[in-house]
């Protein structure tokens with residue numbers, strides 16, 4: 001995600017300084033004009049606005065608050081925009097550390113996958129310092145097709161988790177539908193067409209369905225990240241005493257798929273966990 005988003009900033013003429021834990025991943029961006037820093041701290045020292053796109057809460061905290069982290073390089077007049085999908089508590093902790101340095105903070109998780117990231121069509125779900133939202137608005141417009149400012153930090157993270165909880169449950173339901181159709185002798189391609197013509201049509205089903213029918217899962221949104229989002233959404237439900245039985249059932253399928261080595265496959269590979277359950281039943 002970070003690679004595609006940075007490419008769009010470079011194409012739009014922004015001067016960009018990049019860092020990645022595995023430095024080899026910076027090489028294509030360096031070839032396209034980005035400068036490479038040796039730490040997140042150096043990025044924050046060199047840039048006015050620092051963006052982070054990281055896997056999970058642990059990574060977000062390490063990169064923000066580590067000895068060579070972003071916060072160490074911040075100063076008044078600078079801003080930090082974290083576009084990773086994390087929970088509200090992580091975002092709030094980072095916001096406090098950023099503000100203690102006199103800088104501003106915006107959480108801005110994105111909806112939309114690898115394709116929208118490449119096409120500059122992400123949806124930003126932001127919250128935090130509105131002045132920073134206004135300042136980086138033109139850059140968000142380069143990377144995305146829409147941006148929402150939702151209030152205090154935590155609101156963007158919560159919105160993202162709710163959206164991805166719905167998406168994750170939709171995907172498991174779709175996988176079960178494909179499996180059931182196949183078991184009763186229906187063509188999965190017919191099911192995809194029928195769903196696509198009716199009120200439950202969704203771009204996700206049209207995009208992922210044909211590959212799922214072939215049991216092919218080239219990664220766009222890694223399954224391990226979808227499972228992380230289900231886990232964080234369920235924790236959010238616990239915090240506010242909102243039962244989420246559908247999401248809990250879906251999460252157990254993602255956990256199953258992860259345990260079977262599918263964490264780096266696309267999240268549609270949850271189909272394999274559904275299929276494995278079918279085979280398990282057949283043996284009994």
Ligand SMILES: NC(=O)C1=CN([C@@H]2O[C@H](COP(=O)(O)OP(=O)(O)OC[C@H]3O[C@@H](n4cnc5c(N)ncnc54)[C@H](OP(=O)(O)O)[C@@H]3O)[C@@H](O)[C@H]2O)C=CC1
Nearest residue numbers: 001021022054055059062084085110112113114220221225
């Ligand atoms: N892919 C998608 O379709 C979408 C993803 N997202 C969210 O965006 C985020 C990134 O997703 P994506 O790009 O797909 O994920 P990747 O797994 O491809 O990238 C994760 C990034 O986090 C870095 N990282 C992980 N742990 C650490 C750490 N401890 N310290 C420093 N860096 C670390 C990785 O570095 P390294 O390269 O060194 O491993 C890598 O740069 C996730 O939060 C995901 O949920 C949101 C919308 C869509």
Ligand SMILES: O=CC(=O)O
Nearest residue numbers: 110111112113221
């Ligand atoms: O977080 C994933 C997405 O597709 O959005």
